[in-house]
Amino acid sequence: MMTPERTVGRLSLYRRLLVAMRNRGTRHVFSHELASAAGVTAAQVRRDMMTVGCSGSPARGYDVPELIEHIGLFLDADEPEAVALVGVGNIGRAMMAYFEGRRPKLKMVAAFDQDGSKTNRVVHGCRCYPIEDMASVVDDRGIRVAMVAVPAEAAQDVADVLVRAGVRGLLNFAPVAIRVPEHVYVEDIDVTTSLEKVAFFARQKRAHKVSVS
Amino acid sequence: MMTPERTVGRLSLYRRLLVAMRNRGTRHVFSHELASAAGVTAAQVRRDMMTVGCSGSPARGYDVPELIEHIGLFLDADEPEAVALVGVGNIGRAMMAYFEGRRPKLKMVAAFDQDGSKTNRVVHGCRCYPIEDMASVVDDRGIRVAMVAVPAEAAQDVADVLVRAGVRGLLNFAPVAIRVPEHVYVEDIDVTTSLEKVAFFARQKRAHKVSVS
DNA sequence: CTCACGCTGTGAATCATTTCACAAGCATAT
DNA sequence: ATATGCTTGTGAAATGATTCACAGCGTGAG
Ligand SMILES: NC(=O)c1ccc[n+]([C@@H]2O[C@H](COP(=O)([O-])OP(=O)(O)OC[C@H]3O[C@@H](n4cnc5c(N)ncnc54)[C@H](O)[C@@H]3O)[C@@H](O)[C@H]2O)c1
Ligand SMILES: NC(=O)c1ccc[n+]([C@@H]2O[C@H](COP(=O)([O-])OP(=O)(O)OC[C@H]3O[C@@H](n4cnc5c(N)ncnc54)[C@H](O)[C@@H]3O)[C@@H](O)[C@H]2O)c1
Numbered sequence: 001m002m003t004p005e006r007t008v009g010r011l012s013l014y015r016r017l018l019v020a021m022r023n024r025g026t027r028h029v030f031s032h033e034l035a036s037a038a039g040v041t042a043a044q045v046r047r048d049m050m051t052v053g054c055s056g057s058p059a060r061g062y063d064v065p066e067l068i069e070h071i072g073l074f075l076d077a078d079e080p081e082a083v084a085l086v087g088v089g090n091i092g093r094a095m096m097a098y099f100e101g102r103r104p105k106l107k108m109v110a111a112f113d114q115d116g117s118k119t120n121r122v123v124h125g126c127r128c129y130p131i132e133d134m135a136s137v138v139d140d141r142g143i144r145v146a147m148v149a150v151p152a153e154a155a156q157d158v159a160d161v162l163v164r165a166g167v168r169g170l171l172n173f174a175p176v177a178i179r180v181p182e183h184v185y186v187e188d189i190d191v192t193t194s195l196e197k198v199a200f201f202a203r204q205k206r207a208h209k210v211s212v213s
Numbered sequence: 214m215m216t217p218e219r220t221v222g223r224l225s226l227y228r229r230l231l232v233a234m235r236n237r238g239t240r241h242v243f244s245h246e247l248a249s250a251a252g253v254t255a256a257q258v259r260r261d262m263m264t265v266g267c268s269g270s271p272a273r274g275y276d277v278p279e280l281i282e283h284i285g286l287f288l289d290a291d292e293p294e295a296v297a298l299v300g301v302g303n304i305g306r307a308m309m310a311y312f313e314g315r316r317p318k319l320k321m322v323a324a325f326d327q328d329g330s331k332t333n334r335v336v337h338g339c340r341c342y343p344i345e346d347m348a349s350v351v352d353d354r355g356i357r358v359a360m361v362a363v364p365a366e367a368a369q370d371v372a373d374v375l376v377r378a379g380v381r382g383l384l385n386f387a388p389v390a391i392r393v394p395e396h397v398y399v400e401d402i403d404v405t406t407s408l409e410k411v412a413f414f415a416r417q418k419r420a421h422k423v424s425v426s
Numbered sequence: 427c428t429c430a431c432g433c434t435g436t437g438a439a440t441c442a443t444t445t446c447a448c449a450a451g452c453a454t455a456t
Numbered sequence: 457a458t459a460t461g462c463t464t465g466t467g468a469a470a471t472g473a474t475t476c477a478c479a480g481c482g483t484g485a486g
Contacts, residue, residue, distance in 0.1 A: 094303035169415025185414035201398035202382025271463035
């Protein structure tokens with residue numbers, strides 16, 4: 001019954017593609033069309049649709065608005081969710097700019113930083129508080145999801161405070177493995193690792209190409 | 214013989230942790246220590262060490278400097294590799310700041326942007342060129358790895374030019390599935406999807422907690 | 427009205443990755 | 457010298473994710 005992590009990621013991607021299709025006026029979509037747009041197989045799409053409990057017709061495929069709605073029911077909370085950001089540096093500011101008005105169900109409502117020159121103002125519609133206020137603001141506003149964009153040395157401490165204040169999910173940009181209690185979910189975005197993977201497989205592919213041809 | 218994608222990601226992570234250990238003066242490490250630092254199991258670490266062909270002693274564990282070297286031999290190219298960046302916006306600039314002097318084997322040597330106000334200068338040690346020069350600069354410098362940080366609408370076009378100019382690996386920040394020939398590797402960093410995953414599992418965990426206790 | 431086609435939904439099979447479990451090893455204490 | 461208590465390395469088992477393959481169906485053509 002527990003949904004696989006990969007599936008959730010793909011559903012988020014499908015939704016974005018489907019919204020774009022709807023905005024272009026597309027009403028129906030076949031599994032192979034969505035699959036090709038998402039870069040996965042048609043069977044995968046159909047399986048994923050099973051997990052959101054959505055079915056299509058053999059003749060027309062899936063109904064796009066209906067799919068968007070079902071994915072929303074599955075993925076989203078009932079109420080819009082408040083998200084906190086810790087660390088108003090390069091990455092933090094880029095994220096504020098990016099998320100402004102993008103996903104109405106996930107609104108960045110509070111940012112925190114140690115540096116006094118970055119706090120007590122509103123950036124991209126998000127209020128910036130001194131770090132000392134973090135526990136109380138997160139607790140008061142019932143914030144359950146936070147992005148961590150502070151230097152690696154500070155990430156664990158920040159996470160500890162967030163978790164104690166009630167946060168249940170962390171998106172971590174700092175290049176460290178954050179340790180959290182079992183009931184907290186952490187997703188890491190590790191750009192260095194990603195880039196090293198790209199460099200590694202870029203080389204592999206070249207080698208493979210040569211050896212085959 | 215083809216190394217799994219996951220393994221490569223973990224090796225990159227291990228290396229970072231090992232370098233930090235070495236800088237603290239640690240000479241030897243047991244699989245369970247590295248595992249705990251990386252947030253994986255000890256068996257996983259030992260398996261991964263097998264793929265880089267590195268062995269430890271039952272008494273002392275693995276030799277830290279030796280491990281760092283072996284992972285380097287496995288992951289890195291012989292020569293330092295040049296990396297290109299396309300899109301000198303919020304994300305692009307954050308990446309330039311971040312990678313400056315971080316990984317000597319992966320050096321960001323050229324950035325490209327459409328916007329004239331961002332080009333023909335040096336930012337964080339990386340020269341910014343007009344987008345028109347991209348194909349020739351990438352080709353001339355033999356660049357094989359590139360980061361794509363342009364708006365979604367432009368990403369496919371940019372990727373096409375890069376691939377034609379000889380790029381074999383892409384790190385893509387734009388929220389679209391980029392289509393590339395079979396011999397090119399693409400890794401996506403999709404912050405929206407990651408955040409939606411975090412929000413989803415944060416909720417799940419809460420539910421799980423309640424139902425168990 | 428009937429047929430043929432191409433799609434969906436899904437059990438079963440395949441493929442990939444992780445974990446188990448244990449023989450063999452090495453340093454240390456006795 | 458040898459017993460002890462850790463560890464490593466690794467087949468084999470388990471788990472997890474993806475793909476196959478096909479029955480069943482709805483639609484549009486004839
Ligand atoms: N910039 C990038 O492209 C990039 C890429 C990958 C990872 N990262 C990681 O993301 C994190 C942030 O990177 P950045 O480039 O935005 O760094 P940055 O230095 O620009 O910003 C860090 C911010 O965190 C604040 N801060 C420091 N300690 C704090 C604390 N204890 N509590 C609250 N705020 C604190 C600082 O005042 C600063 O505003 C780092 O861990 C970095 O390694 C950044
Ligand atoms: N900012 C974020 O936190 C964030 C997060 C996730 C994803 N992204 C994605 O990353 C990409 C960049 O985001 P950003 O916030 O840096 O955007 P941005 O608007 O700040 O920067 C985009 C840059 O690309 C340049 N550009 C546009 N078209 C171009 C083209 N055809 N060729 C070359 N350069 C071109 C622009 O001049 C600009 O400098 C977008 O696809 C965005 O969706 C950004």
